[in-house]
Amino acid sequence: MSKSSFFQDGSLPTAGDLHEAIRRRAEEIYIESGRIAGRDSENWAQAEHQIMTQLASRRTAVVVKIGGIQYVGEYKPEDADGYVPGEFIPGTPVPVRFEGSKMFIKRHDGRELKTTIVKKVG
Numbered sequence: 001m002s003k004s005s006f007f008q009d010g011s012l013p014t015a016g017d018l019h020e021a022i023r024r025r026a027e028e029i030y031i032e033s034g035r036i037a038g039r040d041s042e043n044w045a046q047a048e049h050q051i052m053t054q055l056a057s058r059r060t061a062v063v064v065k066i067g068g069i070q071y072v073g074e075y076k077p078e079d080a081d082g083y084v085p086g087e088f089i090p091g092t093p094v095p096v097r098f099e100g101s102k103m104f105i106k107r108h109d110g111r112e113l114k115t116t117i118v119k120k121v122g
Helices: 015-032 038-057
Strands: 062-066 069-075 096-099 104-107 112-121
Touching: 015 038, 062 104, 062 112, 069 104
Parallel strands: none
Antiparallel strands: 062 069, 069 112, 096 104, 104 112
16 A cells, blocks of 8 residues: 655644545555445545544654754654744753653743654764
8 A cells, every 4th residue: 555644844734734645645545445336435534544544653763963963753743732943042041851761841931842752863
C-alpha cells in the first residue's frame, strides 16, 4: 500500500487541511482497492483513522545550545500546552532545566515546554 504522508512540516493542520487530507487518502484507498463503488463511507472511515493516527504520532523538535552543546528535544504538539513553533526567537537566551532525558524550556508566559532529548551534539 502506498499511503501518502501529510503534515510533516511541523505545522498544525486547519480543519480544511485535515478534511482535504482525509479526502485525498479516501480517494487513494478507493483506487488501491480496485475502484469498488458504494464503499465511500468505509473508505472515508479508513482514511480518517489513518490520518488521525498519523497526526497523533507525529513529533516535532526544538534545538537549544548551552555551553557549546546542542540539544535536540522532541515533543508532541498535542502535549505542548499551546506552544507554537517559532515562539522562541533563534539566538535569544531562554531558561532551560534538565531532568534525566527530559529538557524543560521556559516560555515567555512562564509555562514550560517539556521535551525528550533525542540528540546531544558537541
